[in-house]
Amino acid sequence: MIATQPLELRAPLSGVLLALDKVPDPVFASRMIGDGLCIDPTSQTLCAPLAGVISNIQDTGHAVSITDDNGVQVLMHIGLDTVSLAGKGFTRLVEEGQRVEAGQALIEFDADYVALNARSVLTLMLVVSGEPFTPLANGLVELGQPVLQVAPGNRIEEADEEEGDALFSKPLTLPNANGLHARPAAVLAQAAKAFSASIYLHKQTQSANAKSLVAIMALQTVQGDSLQVSAAGEDAEAAIAALVALLTQGCGEAVTTPTAVLPATLLRGVCASPGAAFGQVFQVAEPVLNITEQGAGQAVEQAALARGLAAATQALQALQDDAVGSAQAEIFRAHQELLEDPTLLEQAHGLLAEGKSAAFAWNRATAATVELFQGLGNALIAERAADLADVGQRVLKLILGIQDSAWDLPERAILIAEQLTPSQTASLDTRKVLGFVTVGGGATSHVAILARALGLPAICGVSPEVLALANARYVLLDADQGTLQLDPDLAQIEQLETARAQQLLRHQRDMAQAGVPAITRDGHHVEVTANVASLPEVEQSLGLGGEGVGLLRSEFLYLDRNRAPSPDEQAATYTAIARALGTERNLVVRTLDVGGDKPLAYVPMEAENNPFLGLxxxxxxxxxxxxxxxxxxxxxxxxxxxxxxxxLPMVSLLSELHLARRILQEEAATLGLATLPKLGIMIEVPSAALMADVFAPHVDFFSIGTNDLTQYTLAMDRDHPRLASQADSFHPAVLRLIDTTVKAAHAHGKWVGVCGALASEALAVPVLIGLGVDELSVSVPLIPTIKATVRELDLADCQIIARQVLGLEEAAQVREALRMYQAATVETSPVVEL
Structure with a gap:
């Protein structure tokens, strides 16, 4: 019987209603799964919006479907990408096939855990059976409040069984890491509806109508399941071919194809910190904290929060004092500033006024902000979210009186973790920890910066299967290659140990000779300067033999604050840095390099779909x-x-240079300066490199930013976890643009520096010198190494190897050629006694 009376659906949670258009997921936002609404929840128990039967509840507990007596199907999906949590944070209260009443509790979930460990806690309620509806509410809603009025009886009926003789596909193996959860199931169902044939998906003895999202999800598939597609009807053969292809390709999800599967003994990631180590696995996991929601009185809880914040500030100050470099100190200084963030504190105190405990208030405030940051799709803001999560956990433990438990580390430990925080990384005992491997993180994250400062090899972006490795298993971590060898042989281990011993001796020699100029064996001088972001870094660079500053990142004065630095503050900082360098050294100041990808809190900027190509x-x-x-x-x-x-950064048009020069001339005239400083541009955009001969007459110098030049040349985000290893500045296309730039500059008597990460790689030094680069501006700790590398080379040989690698096809070939050249150079270099 089909009902004719409208059906009211009630809010399954309390929270704020959002339109599906606002959901940061294209499959949900496009209504491919179904139309409905989204709730940003303030409660943590999902309840039934209507009476009916549980037609499907996922084993992971993140999604549930209810079908009423008239066939109306409603899917509720808690959070985005929550299938990857594998059930953690969810408690199922009902079973498939069970009848439930409207308002009955279905699933309890830990909103804080979901917010911290998934992309979002936004919860969807979708009418997947296709009936039209009318919204009944907007804004803030309470649990059980009517929110939709559905008109039953108007949906398109699906075939219930196959008609005629069915055709079957060959068995296929499901590649999706989390099975056919809502997103890929919707893609499959949508594709199946394009055919008139009745189509079924089979898993062992179970079958599902392939045009029904709920039926597909009810199969509870997992990666590796053997599936078959059957179809009956005039277009059955075409339907099977199309759906099998779609399933094999992951139904819109990125999957590893069988041809790309790595050997079981090797896991790959992205190098976060160079080096190699042989040691035993030690799995790192954070304990679950028990947080009580209700407080013991506002005054008591305010005092508890204040004590936690004060203790955290003191601990972060100690980390700053112990930091091995100013860049590391800056990370924890930024963490301290987060503790003083007025918006964060206002949220926490608001919850205290509602009677919540200090732990609950602080955790909810930080988790909400972390979720907001993570949902912006911005690499820099995501790093900020990681910092806030780290600070949040620090304060939370202090409020709860929980001491950071010291890991019982074995000797020669290789840490394995879903993610390490900056605090954990800075506190690692390098006498026992030889390196680490993480599933999350990026090569430019704060954790990666700290790992490099500590000299610990590290890789990130590794497959989650690394979390299943047994403790005490011996592995070989080769961060330079981005690999974790699970069954290394004796020869590999011996080779590694020999290399480590040689690296230690070389480092000692390089440090002892840090003050010696970087002059090749045939008398060619290369200026080695520093990339810096503070006065302490400048002072550190001079102590390590730096010959000047090739890149002062002026945005360090602007970031991590709520208002712009005053003109006097800026002038005093630049002057102090210039005084430290003295009149015989270069100071290259890059003007403010912020924008869509690095926003400032006090400079209004519109959101951009692609900030790397924006303002x-x-x-x-x-x-x-x-x-x-x-x-x-x-x-x-x-x-x-x-x-x-x-x-000037990110220059792509000559008109930009002319306009900036005119403004500079006007400001210099206002100050009464008769002589302008040298003015140059960064070569980061391929158009600037290709037009270097046009720019050269109008600049005093070029400095090549290889990080951005690489990602724009290869159309690969350098922070992408799966593309970062391919977004390689050794690619011949990037080297050819460097060659073009140098030739154009030298033809007009102008010098060229490289200030991107490529300049800090010893392996790249021969090719950069061979291409004619005049200055290498490098990471401060690597100054002695780069200078020593220059002293081992001959300019003539560098020019030969540079010409050779320009003719190669891929970055891997360039690296291999340079490794062979490097090995030959080391063998013929004279040994300098310490």
Whole structure:
């Protein structure tokens, strides 16, 4: 019987209603799964919006479907990408086939855990059987409040059984890491509906209508399941071919194809910190914290929160004091500033006023902000989210009186973790820990920066199967290659140990000779300068033999604060850095390099679909000329204290250079300066490299930012976990653009530096020198190593190897050729006694 009376669906949670268009997931937002609504929840128990039968509840507990007596099917999906949590944070209260009443509790979930470990806690309620509906509410809703009025009887009926003789596909193996959960199931069902044939998906003795999302999900498939597709009807053969292809390709999800499967003894990731180590697995996992929601009185809980914040501030100050470099100190200084964030504190105190405990209030405030940051799809903001999560856990443990448990580390430990926090990384005992491997994280994250400072090899972006490795299993971590060898042989281990011993001796020699100029064996001098972001880093670089500053990242004055630095503060900082360098050294100041990918809290910026191709660097500054004028005035205050150079980032048009130069001239005239500092541009955009001969007459120098130049040339996000290893600056296309730039500059008597990460790689030094690069601006700790590398080379040989690698096809071939050249160079280099 088909009902004719409208059906009211009630809110399954309390929270804020959002339109599906606002959901940051294209499959949900496009209504491919079904139309309905989204709730940003404030409660943590999912309840039935209607009476009916549980037609499907996922084993993982993140999704449940109810079908009423008239066939209306409603799917509720808690969070985005929550299938990957494998049931953690969810408690199922009902079973498939059970009859439930409207308002009955279905699933309990830990919103804080979901928010911290999945993409979002946004919860969907979708009418997947296709009936039209009318919204009954908006804004804030309470559990059980009517939110939709459904008109039953208007849906398109699906075939219930196959008609005629059915055709069957050959068995196929499901590649999806989390099986056919809502997203891929919707893609499959949508594709099946394009055919008139009745189509079924079979798993062992179970079958499901392939045009029904709920039926597909009810199969509870997992990766590796053997499936078959059957179809009956005039287009059955075409339907089977199309759906088998779709299933094999992952139904819209990225999957590893059988041809790309790595040997079972080798796992791959992305190098976060170079080096290699042989040791035993030690799995790292954080304990679950028990948080009580209700407090013992507002005054008591406010005092508890204040004590936690004060203790955390003291601990972070100690980490700053113990940091091995100013870049590391800056990370924990930024963590301290998060503890003073007024918005965060306002949220926490608001919850305290509602009677919540200090632990609950702080955790809810930080978790909500972390979720917000993670949902913005921005690499830099995601890193900020990781910092906030780290700070949040630190304060939470202090409020709860839980001491950070010291890991009982074995000797020669290789840590394995879903993710390490900056605090955990900075506190690692390097006498026992030889390296680490993580599933999450990125090569440019704060954890990676700390690992490099500690000299620990590390790789990130490894398959989650690494979390199943048994403790005490011996493995070989080769971060340079981005691999974890699970069954290394004796020869590999001996080779590694020999290499480690040689690296230690070389490092000692390089440090002892840090002050020796970087001059090749045939007398060619290469200037080795530093990439810095603070006065302490400048001072550290000088102690390590740095010959100047090739890149001062001026945005360090602007980031991690709620208002712009004053002109006086900026001028004082630039002047102090210039004084530290002195009049015989170069100071290259890059103007503000922020924008869509690096937003400032106090500079309004519109959200951009692709911030890396949006208002970045000079584009943003020219749109806000007062910002650029103020910075030029502050930089010019340091003129005369060092050999001042000003560098413009992200220049792609000659008109941008001309306009910036005119503003600089006007500001210099206002200050009464008769002589302008040198003005140059960064070569980060392929158009600038290709037009270097046009730019060269109008600049004093070029500095090549190989990080951005690589990602724009190869169309690969350098922070993408699966593409980062391919977004390689050794690619011949990138090297050819460097070659083009150098030739154009030298033809006009201008010098060229490289300030991207490529300059800090010893392996790249021969090819950069061979291409004619005049200056290498490198990471501060690597200055002695790069200078020593230059001293081992002959310019003539470098020119030969540079010409050779320009003709190769891929980055891997370039690296291999340079390794062979490096090995030959080391063998013929004279040994210098310490």
């Amino acid at each position: 970045r660097g000079i584009r943003l500054c020219l749109e806000r000329p007062q910002l650029l004028r103020e910075q030029f005035r502050a930089i010019l205050a340091s003129a005369g204290f060092a050999r001042l150079h000003i560098m």
